[in-house]
Amino acid sequence: MSLNDIPVRAASVVTGNLRPILHEIRHALSEFITHGTHGMIDLHSLPFSPQEYTELDEFLGEGEIDLTLNVLGKTRLRESGYAGVWRVEHFDDNDKRIGYFIEIGHVPEILR
Template sequence: MIDSESKPSVADGRTVPDWDGGWAVMRQIREALRCLVERREPRQIDLRGQPFAPGDLERLLGWLGRGEVAATVTALGPTRVWESAIPGVWVVEHRDGEERPLALQIEVAEVPAILRSQPEDLERALALLDERLGASSAGQL
C-alpha cells in the first residue's frame, strides 16, 4: 500500500512543493473539484496513466495528505479508499487477490462510487430483509 502518512499535507499549511510531474494532475484535480462544486459532477483521474517522474506520485499523495475517512472493500481483491486532506478528493487503490496493484485513481466526489450501494444490491437487500422479517415475525408486517 502507498503510504502518505508522513508526508507534508495541505492541513499543515505548506505551499505546493516544486515538482514538475504533479502540476498537471493538480490542475485536473482542481478542475474536477470545480465541476463537483458547480454541477455535482464527480470525476476520476487515473494516476497510473500519468507521466510521473520518479518520486512524483509519492510527492503528490504526500501533498494531498490524509483526511479523516478511510475504508477497505473486499471483493476480487482489496480496494483501499481514503479521503485526502482536501474534502471530496479521494484516493482509490485497487489490488488483486494477491495484493498486486491493479489501478490507482483520484476520485473527486462526495462519496466514491465503490462505496455506494448499487441498485441491484438494494433490490436484493429488500428481498433479503423481507425474507428475514417473514421468518422471524410470521407475517406481523
C-alpha cells in the same frame, strides 16, 4: 575492482505529470462544487514516478477515512485532506497495485 565497488546512485525520475494532475484535480473539484459533477482521474494509466506519487500523497494529505473493501479483490479508499477528493487503489491477489484513481465527489464510485 569488482562490480560491487562501483558506486551506483539512483536518479530521481520525474515525468512532469504531477503539476497537470494537480490542475486536473482542481478543475474537477471546481466542477463538482459548481455543477455536482463527479470526476475521476486514472493515475495508473499515466507515466508517474514513485517520487511523484509520494509528492502527490504529501500534497493531498490525509483525511479521516481510510478503509479497505474486499470485493472481487482488495480496494483501499482514502479520503484526502481536501473535502471531496479521494484516493482509490485496487490490488490483485499478490497485493500489487493494479489501479489508482483520484475521485472527486461526496464518496467514491464503488460506494454509490
